Structures are given as structure tokens and as C-alpha cells.
Amino acid sequence: MSKSITDIAGRTYDEPRYKEGEAGSDLTPGEVLVQTGTNADDVPIYDAVSTVDQLGPEAQFARVPKTPPKRDVSDTDPIDQTISAGTLVEIRVFTRGETVQNALLASGSDLATASNANVSPGDRLGTNDDGSLKITTTGGAALAVAREANDNSGAAAGERARLSVEVL
Template sequence: MAKSITDVAGRTYDEPRYKEGEAGSDLTPGELLVQTGTNADGEPIYDAVSTVDQLGPQAQFAMVPTTPPKRDVSDTDPIDQTISAGTLVQVRVFSRGETVQNALLAAGSDLTTAANANVSPGDRLGTNNDGSLKITTTGGAAVAVAREANDNSSAAAGDRARLTVEVL
């Protein structure tokens, strides 16, 4: 599932914006996130977007952990390691025109229409209910456009792929 790069990164035009908070559930770097509340200390809680074709989500993605609690030291590629619920999650906010590498593309088996996981450059992408992206035709739901082709339509449930996208 991982590409050669081991982070969620991209081309930026301004100073990159970062946030951090508590993971409200287990997260994977590259998932599109939404703030779902605050914890007892007033810190934001982030979860993967859980709505199909959510209208107007902010382009903020979970990053590979770099600060305590540090990622595990197993042989698993850091971009594929789980950010456990209740731990620190680092979030990168992308602006219109910026490129996101290693965003997650939904598995066809997780979609009502598996073909929505077969993307070509220029396809408009919206949210799936697991923080991944898929082709959308719903007005106002597109958060990005695909910058590369990737056919994940026959993938098993939960087997998301990595994709480079440009934020709308």
C-alpha cells in the first residue's frame, strides 16, 4: 500500500500549516481528518472523516508521527503504522492548489460503486466514510483532484491505496 516516500507530504505555496491534538480513534497517516471535539484539557480531538461525500471538508490529513509518543520501531513502514486512539496526532492543513502525496484512496469493496475507486488524473475526489477519498459527482463534496491514475476498484475491504492529489 505504501509508496517510496514514508510521509504524507506535498508541494506548498505558503508556509505549511500544522495542528496537533488527540486521536479520537485509531488513525492512519494519509487519512482526511475532521475535528470532532476537545478533550478534558481543551486539546482538539481528530477523527477520520466518517461521512460519504461530506460537503466542504477542510483538507487536513494525518501525518506520520514524529514526536512522542513516537511511532513504533517495527519493520512496518512508518506511513502504514497506526496512530492509536488517545495519543498525539499531527495534522497538516493543505490549501487550494497544494499537492498531497500519500492520501488514501478507498478500496472498491468499501464503496457502494466499486468503480469510484478507479481514478484517473483530473478526477474529482470526495470523502468516503473511513477518511479515504473516492470519485465524487456530488456538488460541493470534492476536496481534491487526482494527479495520477490508480485502480483500487477490486481491492478487498479496508485495503486502501496511496494516491497523489491536488487540493481544490
């Protein structure tokens, strides 16, 4: 007897580890996202987390789109291209112990304490109000730990850096 088609290995688009919806605002791959509602067609709307040290955040990150429509015809690396509001956003949901490569680290200029953008391996990271990550000491706000060092404390406002993190 042959196996059921549900035994085929791999991930499908309807699994909880992959989501898609409408970008509620301009987004960048690597931002931590949260569902903020649904549109008239009942499609989820996602925006970057807008709360500093959001408690109990879900590890869902905007990813570089793999499906049409194509976004940008410039020479800019797709990971740095904007996902425009009102267009498709693809989301990857990570679970405890998984590594997120190219998450966004906040700019020190965007933080109340610039040193919270100077991370070392093992530092606990929570959300900034722009969907990026920063060092946190707030209980229940840690989303991930840094897997590499990166000092973005002296960066200009809005100049976020890429960082590999492990989800808690």
C-alpha cells in the same frame, strides 16, 4: 536595526497549516480528518471523516508523526503504522493548489460503487466514510483532484491505496 524574530522564514507549529491534537480513534497517516471535540484539557480531538461525500470538507490530513512519543517498534513503514486512539496526532492543513502525496484512496469493496475507486488524473475526489478518498459527482463534496491514475476498485475491504492529489 535588526529584524524582528517574526521575520524568520519557515513554518512554526502554531501556524494554521500545522495542527496537533488527540486521536479520537485509531488513525492512519493520509486519512482526511475532522475535529470532533476537545478532551478535558481542551486539546482538540480528531477522527477520520465519517461521512460519504462530506460537503465542504477541510483539506486536513493525518501525517506521519515527527515528534515523540515513538509509535511502533516494528519494521512496518511509518506511513502504514496506526496512530492509536488517545495519542498525539499531527495534522497538515493543505490549501488550494497544493499537492498531497500519499493520501488514501478507498477500496472498491468499501464503496457502494466499486468503480469510484478507479481514478484517473483530473478526477474529482470526495470523502468516503473511513477518511479515504473516492470519485465524487456530488456538488460541493470535491476536496481534491487526482494527479495520477490508480485502480483500487478490485481491492479487498479495508485495503486502501496511496494516491497523490491536488487540493481544490
